[in-house]
Amino acid sequence: MTSHEHDHDHTKPPSQLELRVKALESLLVERKIVEAAALDAIVDAYENKIGPRNGAAVVARAWVDPDYKVRLFADSTAAIAELGFSGLQGEDLAVVENTPAVHNMIVCTLCSCYPWPTLGLPPSWYKAAPYRSRVVIDPRGVLKELGLDVPADKEVRVWDSTAEVRYMVLPERPSGTDGWTEAQLMELITRDSMIGAGLTKSPVKAQ
Amino acid sequence: MNGIHDLGGMHGLGKILHTPDEPVFRSEWEGRVFAMLLSVNGVGHVNTDEFRHSMERMEPAQYLSVSYYEHWLHGLETLLYEKGIIAVADLDAKLAQIKGNDACQ
Amino acid sequence: MPIVLTSDMVAGALKTGHSTRVDVAIEPRFKVGQRVRAKNLQPLGHTRLVRYVRGRVGIVETDYGVFTLPDTMAHGNIPTPQHVYRVSFTSHELWGPAADPKNSYRVGLWEDYLDPASDMAP
Numbered sequence: 001m002t003s004h005e006h007d008h009d010h011t012k013p014p015s016q017l018e019l020r021v022k023a024l025e026s027l028l029v030e031r032k033i034v035e036a037a038a039l040d041a042i043v044d045a046y047e048n049k050i051g052p053r054n055g056a057a058v059v060a061r062a063w064v065d066p067d068y069k070v071r072l073f074a075d076s077t078a079a080i081a082e083l084g085f086s087g088l089q090g091e092d093l094a095v096v097e098n099t100p101a102v103h104n105m106i107v108c109t110l111c112s113c114y115p116w117p118t119l120g121l122p123p124s125w126y127k128a129a130p131y132r133s134r135v136v137i138d139p140r141g142v143l144k145e146l147g148l149d150v151p152a153d154k155e156v157r158v159w160d161s162t163a164e165v166r167y168m169v170l171p172e173r174p175s176g177t178d179g180w181t182e183a184q185l186m187e188l189i190t191r192d193s194m195i196g197a198g199l200t201k202s203p204v205k206a207q
Numbered sequence: 208m209n210g211i212h213d214l215g216g217m218h219g220l221g222k223i224l225h226t227p228d229e230p231v232f233r234s235e236w237e238g239r240v241f242a243m244l245l246s247v248n249g250v251g252h253v254n255t256d257e258f259r260h261s262m263e264r265m266e267p268a269q270y271l272s273v274s275y276y277e278h279w280l281h282g283l284e285t286l287l288y289e290k291g292i293i294a295v296a297d298l299d300a301k302l303a304q305i306k307g308n309d310a311c312q
Numbered sequence: 313m314p315i316v317l318t319s320d321m322v323a324g325a326l327k328t329g330h331s332t333r334v335d336v337a338i339e340p341r342f343k344v345g346q347r348v349r350a351k352n353l354q355p356l357g358h359t360r361l362v363r364y365v366r367g368r369v370g371i372v373e374t375d376y377g378v379f380t381l382p383d384t385m386a387h388g389n390i391p392t393p394q395h396v397y398r399v400s401f402t403s404h405e406l407w408g409p410a411a412d413p414k415n416s417y418r419v420g421l422w423e424d425y426l427d428p429a430s431d432m433a434p
Contacts, residue, residue, distance in 0.1 A: 017234075017236055017277070017280070018234070018235075018236045019302060019305055019306060020280070020298075020302060021236040021239050021240055021280065022236075022239075022305055023298055023301040023302040023304075023305050024240075024243065024280075024283075024284070024298060024301075025239050025243060026301055026305065027293055027297055027298060027301045028243060028246075028247075028293070031292075031293070033246075033247065033252070033292065034242075034243055034246040034247065035246070038242070038246055039239060039242035039243060039246065040242075042238075042241070042242035042245050042246070043232065043238035043239070043241070043242050046231055046232075046238075046241070047230075047231045047232065047238070051231075088245075109213070109214050109215035110212055110213060110214075110215075110259070111212065111259055111262070112275070120231065121231050121241075123226060123229055124224070124226065124229060124233075124274075124275060125223050125224050125225045125226060127275045128223075128224065128275070129214055129217075129220040129221070129271055130220045130221045130222060130223045130224065131223050132214045132215070133214040133215060133216065133217040133218070133220045134220070134223075136215040136216055137215070137216045137218075142223065145222065145223050145225075146223065146225055160215065192227075197225070
């Protein structure tokens with residue numbers, strides 16, 4: 001067992017779900033189908049190591065290095081691997097670019113497919129029925145509900161992750177960031193901006 | 208299958224319930240279910256397509272109302288039983304044993 | 313024989329993943345730029361052919377290469393390798409004449425999900 005704080009109250013009895021999962025794990029470990037230490041390592045990887053900071057690093061690099069940006073669009077998987085990010089649910093990555101003319105949005109209407117190596121595991125709202133059902137039929141309504149103002153004359157391009165390619169948005173670089181380092185730029189790049197459900201922070205707000 | 212999971216274009220499923228931030232796993236059990244599936248997927252027990260299909264076969268009202276990782280738990284259990292890796296009776300017995308142990312504390 | 317994933321294997325396994333690409337040279341049926349129609353299939357089993365594109369006409373934008381087919385992988389681990397295409401659809405095509413023409417859609421579709429469409433408007 002890991003030593004992190006459990007978020008359940010030890011004075012409350014465990015829920016039916018918790019007991020069921022505990023029983024299942026116990027059974028699978030006993031039968032030597034899974035190893036408990038491996039389960040710990042997997043949880044640790046996705047809680048602490050693999051997350052949207054990876055994607056932010058890719059975005060910041062593309063903003064400051066035009067040659068990298070060319071490579072990123074020529075072969076996203078290879079370019080992202082240059083920064084050390086690769087693997088499960090990202091074996092085939094494709095970055096799509098926001099421009100003054102186009103706003104991109106990513107969804108998996110059928111389940112929850114998402115580029116794990118660059119963004120980590122998806123947030124609950126991305127995996128739930130409201131986003132999955134609405135973003136394809138009313139993307140602008142979804143943007144409005146999320147508080148984004150996308151001009152009517154801008155194209156909204158929706159990417160449904162039905163196949164094994166995993167998409168990530170390259171948001172537009174905010175103005176007022178000339179000469180910023182990649183580390184500084186990364187502070188402006190939100191997870192939602194790489195899904196297309198949000199925008200990057202502005203330099204003024206970030207201070 | 209023309210299942211409940213094929214949600215694109217449906218109306219009336221409610222507000223987005225967007226959160227700016229949330230923990231990766233909201234309870235410990237979610238992380239364990241996630242990790243168990245990853246441990247049996249692609250190593251010779253199940254493949255990703257079977258796993259997706261197992262969740263698609265959830266009872267539709269359940270699919271829409273339970274939390275995300277309950278889909279995973281349902282799918283994982285379904286596949287383990289269908290492939291004869293464990294039996295329902297085995298899990299029932301283990302559950303009874305664990306409840307018995309907890310009651311003793 | 314299934315293997316047991318042990319903790320020392322985890323980092324490598326996550327970094328490698330499970331690609332479903334198949335390294336086999338198969339002639340693609342469709343070309344980039346070609347108009348295609350998503351088939352009106354109603355399978356009882358697993359598919360990634362979303363209902364909202366069935367019967368609809370789009371344009372092939374990209375050929376992603378050869379992958380296993382989920383419809384047969386989910387039922388017996390049968391690969392049926394084939395090309396997967398990115399197809400773009402207009403909003404009017406998918407959602408009718410009242411849809412916002414400034415919205416557009418891209419969907420990944422396996423070759424078995426597609427038929428050629430004529431160059432004439434449907």
